[in-house]
Amino acid sequence: MDLVLHVGVMICLYAILATSFNLLIGFSGLFAFGHATFYALGAYTTAILTQRLHLPFPIPLLASMLLTGGVGLAIALPSLRISGIYLIITTLALQVIAIDIIINWTSLTGGPSGLSGIPPLSIGGYVLSGPAHFLPVAFAAAVICFLVARHIGNAPFGRALRAMRENESAAASVGKNIFYMKVSVFGLAAALASVAGSLFAHYLSYVGADSFQVSETVLILSMVVVGGTGNLIGSVVGAAFLVLLPEVLAFVDLPQGFEGQLRLLIYGCVLILFLVFRPEGLLREPRRGGRRVAAGATPIALSTKTAFVGPLLTGTGLQKRFGGIVAIAALDISLSAGRITGLVGPNGAGKTTAFNLLTGFLRTDAGEIRYKGKVLSELKPHELVRAGIARSFQDLRLFTGMSVLENVLVALPRQSGDRLSALFLRPGSVRREDEANTAKAMGILEFIGLGERAMDLADDLSYAEEKLLVVARLIATEAEVLLFDEPLSGLDGAAMQKIIDLLRRLAADGKAVCIIEHNLDAIRNACDHLVYLDEGRALAQGDPNTLMADPELVQRYFR
Amino acid sequence: MTANVSRRTALALAPAMLAASSVRAAEPPKDPPVFRIGALLGLTDKGNWNATVMQRGIMMAVDEINAAGGIAGIKVEAAIEDHQGVPRVGVDALQRLRARYDIQAVLLSYSTVGLAAAPICEENKIFMLDGGSVTDGLVGKFSYLFHNRSVASVMARAAMTVAKKNGYKKMAQMASSTDDGQSLLRAAEADWKAYGGTIVGTETGLPTASNIDTQMAKLRTAGGDFLAIWEFSPGPGLVLKRAREFGMTQQAIGIEFTAEILKVAGAHAEGYVFATDYFNPEAADPWPQRFAADYRKKYGDNPEVYAANYYEGIYIIAEAIKRARAGGGNYFTGERLKQALDASPVVPSVYGGNMTFQPDGTGLKRVGIFKVVDGKAVFQNFAEVSR
Known part of the structure; x- marks a missing residue:
């Protein structure tokens, strides 16, 4: 015994x-x-x-x-x-x-x-x-x-x-x-x-x-x-x-x-x-999709009309070097609420590096980043998201082993359950808050058109749906400045138009939207303002149609 | 201390217990169908060579006893479990032996496994016999634990008699970073300092280390009149080999010499002096002679201390069983086996003559000084070490 x-x-x-x-x-x-x-x-x-x-x-x-x-x-x-x-x-x-x-x-x-x-x-x-x-x-x-x-x-x-x-x-x-x-x-x-x-x-x-x-x-x-x-x-x-x-x-x-x-x-x-x-082990990782909330249970409120006057996010004199390579030489950029700004330029122009600088994933060697007038150059990426600046990635970086709903849920801000102390000291309040957040996340998915896929793994989505989920995840952050790295690439016409419509809706609701994109038709269709970037500098800024008619820029772009 | 007192008390009460035995003699012995003796060996530990020879010794003894008709006509069986050199695994194995066989007597090996298993045996009154480890950490702490290998305090001092006899003053030493190795180190240092000698260098290494060059380089620099090796097979082999290859020519003194050590050290083992329980396969005593001859015939090797101790261990337990049986009743219990040895602590030894268990459970054996000559251990003299 x-x-x-x-x-x-x-x-x-x-x-x-x-x-x-x-x-x-x-x-x-x-x-x-x-x-x-x-x-x-x-x-x-x-x-x-x-x-x-x-x-x-x-x-x-x-x-x-x-x-x-x-x-x-x-x-x-x-x-x-x-x-x-x-x-x-x-x-x-x-x-x-x-x-x-x-x-x-x-x-x-x-x-x-x-x-x-x-x-x-x-x-x-x-x-x-x-x-x-x-x-x-x-x-x-x-x-x-x-x-x-x-x-x-x-x-x-x-x-x-x-x-x-x-x-x-x-x-x-x-x-x-x-x-x-x-x-x-x-x-x-x-x-x-x-x-x-x-x-x-x-x-x-x-x-x-x-x-x-x-x-x-x-x-x-x-x-x-x-x-x-x-x-x-x-x-x-x-x-x-x-x-x-x-x-x-x-x-x-x-x-x-x-x-x-x-x-x-x-x-x-x-x-x-x-x-x-049985490489996955005796028991697979459970689906933790959260409790499904009835469709349309919580209407999404996107509006973030800000009282701040002027560009929400400005980068002035930004510089970044990688050893001897100058990725960003002297970039001035400003993103305003209610506007979709396109960041275009040939490969290697420094577009993604500019995103990395603006969102804290890279530190600037020189220059200043201001959000609503406050200098934020020293903040870390997660702090910048909390401040109101969020970004997506060219390679999507979805949480593929998690459900669609969780991908959105995890991005919602100010979750007290993110802190261990609250988990153990205020479990009831955390649970109630998480239920409310789940409803909110479902609302975002409904808005984006992924409500039916909420409980599926992100890994099981089609490419177009993955792109939509990226948008949903960014919306969930409730940031006022949204930076999308190639949100339209690889999409067919209908899917592309759906995302453009979403971006327009976000801008209309007061967000400052910035996209990196190579599809010039899509840029013309989506953007209100264009920044032409090459060799780490903003060579030109202005109306998309005007800039895209500039033969020198076109030559640079297609060289 | 408590255990010592209890064992001493038991010895003092031995006559009364004998009397009680005679009363019990009126009750016929309740014979079990088989005498099953447990053993915890490091069969799959990294340095499992000694477990292999321990197992050989155990099986030889069991086969011999059974061939001679068993104990009072009852067969003996060995139930050997692997502890992998890990205390927790040793406890698992012990619990299996208890559950499967209700084991009443067990042979232990490895000091750390012994330290984990002994409290359980003690609590459940299981007779223990340790013929492998030399740690002082197990001595006198458990009343059901007996040792048929001389412990560190004896072995180290026996080895130091060579240094003293040769007039050495400065000791350099290399020790295994195991419980046994450190026990030897502590005992040797205390003895050497009391003698007035100095310690010029001390290095330690894992028992399974394959590279000890840093330690050897430091010991060479330290000098010393002799190199003390407080390691166990195959450790001393590597120490001897690298010491000589590093140009260290001083006398090497240790506490163990086995076929495995010779295999590693090769010709560098020549002249190595070691103190060990005096087992001489060439001795005139018929039992060691017969054991050595049979062992050689069966395994093609000379038996050494581990094979001899575990072979002897089975015989010691068999002797205790015989004595307990004479008392009648339910005699095959750890309690009765212990009482049998407490009452009469003298048992025949495969080392020749008899061995006497001391109040702290250690067996009083003669410790011999041997020297390696032409790859063989040649007896020099008995070490005079007081207990």
């Missing part, structure tokens, strides 16, 4: 580790391979505080969460600059360093000998020693951690994390604070993992570096992958599967002398076969 209970305890502990790791890799796309470090920190902190300072429960547990959460915040810093394979290598190195510190800081950690004789968990004078007593505690902890992770995953914060996973720059372009999200999710995942570590220390009564090697991180990763990334129930199932598999194999009689090796071989083969035939 003890074996069953012991396996139950281990499933609970690994379920905590797998769900917390899933928040990092499955939800946020942060492939940080140091999860066993957080596990170890929780275990050692509890061991030291319990054994040496004799602190009672729950102080060691809370201290483990605080300390490990703090370390998680620090480990998040590299992820702000690097991603993908580089983040994997960096975090692996951090884990190796952590293990080295554990092994060498003998006076604190016991060095290679570890710390033994850690007192069992004692709650209210009741000592929880042995699997039978410990399982209820481990189960309760696993349930609480799961609920916390699920609460986060299903909330606007979790939606923002998944948007970041799909495309970091696109998430920033709809106003998401990437720094806050990365740091928060690292801290949170670390704190949750430390719960498993803290319980592990009490349960085993021994902690040593051997228990927290890189192989442990790989095991937890396998649980997440086998269960299904982005699916928290999958993480629990994955943990159960990989804890139970060796136990089942242990009951298979194999030739003596090689049984250990053979069991490991079978274990590896099962994993390989599993990943070959």
